[in-house]
Amino acid sequence: MMMSLRFPFLFSQPTNLPGSGSSSQNNHRTTPRPRFSATFAAATAASIGAAAAAGVAVVSQNPNHPFFQHAANLLLPNSSSLLWASVSLADGSAPVVEPKSGVSFPAVLGSSLTLLGVGLRKKSILGLKNIDVYAFGVYANGDDVKKFLSEKYGNLSAFELKNSKDFNNDLMEADISMTVRLQIVYSKLSIKSIRSAYEESVGSRLQKFSGSDNKELLQRFTSQFKDEYKLPRGSLVELSKEPGYVLKTIIDGKEMGSIESKLLCRSILDLYIGEDPFDRRAKDDVDLNVASLLQQK
Numbered sequence: 458m459m460m461s462l463r464f465p466f467l468f469s470q471p472t473n474l475p476g477s478g479s480s481s482q483n484n485h486r487t488t489p490r491p492r493f494s495a496t497f498a499a500a501t502a503a504s505i506g507a508a509a510a511a512g513v514a515v516v517s518q519n520p521n522h523p524f525f526q527h528a529a530n531l532l533l534p535n536s537s538s539l540l541w542a543s544v545s546l547a548d549g550s551a552p553v554v555e556p557k558s559g560v561s562f563p564a565v566l567g568s569s570l571t572l573l574g575v576g577l578r579k580k581s582i583l584g585l586k587n588i589d590v591y592a593f594g595v596y597a598n599g600d601d602v603k604k605f606l607s608e609k610y611g612n613l614s615a616f617e618l619k620n621s622k623d624f625n626n627d628l629m630e631a632d633i634s635m636t637v638r639l640q641i642v643y644s645k646l647s648i649k650s651i652r653s654a655y656e657e658s659v660g661s662r663l664q665k666f667s668g669s670d671n672k673e674l675l676q677r678f679t680s681q682f683k684d685e686y687k688l689p690r691g692s693l694v695e696l697s698k699e700p701g702y703v704l705k706t707i708i709d710g711k712e713m714g715s716i717e718s719k720l721l722c723r724s725i726l727d728l729y730i731g732e733d734p735f736d737r738r739a740k741d742d743v744d745l746n747v748a749s750l751l752q753q754k
């Protein structure tokens with residue numbers, strides 16, 4: 458069954474937009490985005506949940522619209538506890554721009570992966586300055602999300618899901634096809650630095666989930682980033698979790714290798730949508746959009 462691409466997804470907006478948000482990349486949209494108040498954001502998030510549950514598209518972003526007020530009062534009596542800062546509607550088929558880098562992500566990858574959140578990977582250099590390394594988009598197969606999570610979570614509201622400890626873990630542990638697409642932003646990135654950064658980031662997750670360093674598995678993963686490849690600004694890396702917990706690495710459309718490991722898949726996803734993610738907004742958007750998917754009947 459194909460999912461409707463017209464369903465409105467939610468993407469966080471920056472509280473402080475950078476200058477133009479543009480980049481030299483092709484294929485991106487830099488539509489100026491409004492800034493929203495926390496109350497509006499809460500109301501918007503609540504209304505999306507209600508709208509999704511009712512199977513209707515949200516067409517207004519007016520915070521004074523009675524629908525928002527009503528939905529907010531009904532669903533979020535204590536809206537200050539809502540963690541999602543601010544959201545806007547994304548048309549189900551339009552690309553979404555990561556606001557700080559200006560990098561654009563297609564709403565759908567291949568024929569079945571839906572964009573659920575975008576973010577930015579930063580890294581501090583010698584504790585002195587932060588560089589923007591790459592922008593990323595997190596995609597999942599909507600049918601898989603429903604197949605694996607509907608029974609347990611289908612009847613919960615978005616707000617209840619956000620507060621459920623199991624939900625995020627189950628999302629990462631189930632055999633759901635997911636892809637993290639990275640687009641390089643930093644122009645002086647070497648393959649060697651990618652390898653050593655993944656040794657640190659993926660290495661810490663392998664340790665966290667298995668209690669051992671899994672050196673051999675880590676090395677199998679990082680060795681796919683071979684010295685001869687170049688990753689100039691604009692390069693695309695896809696880390697794709699395929700059925701049966703197979704992690705496929707693709708650089709600029711070329712497959713580098715596949716590794717079957719539930720632990721590795723879990724560790725990679727944890728970087729982007731786990732407890733301590735690279736970009737909290739991206740993770741929150743993914744949770745929110747998965748919740749919306751689950752509320753679609």
Ligand SMILES: CCCCCCCCCCCC(=O)O
Nearest residue numbers: 578580590650651654655658
């Ligand atoms: C001055 C060199 C800076 C190098 C930063 C490399 C960061 C690469 C990050 C790739 C892996 C990861 O996201 O953990």
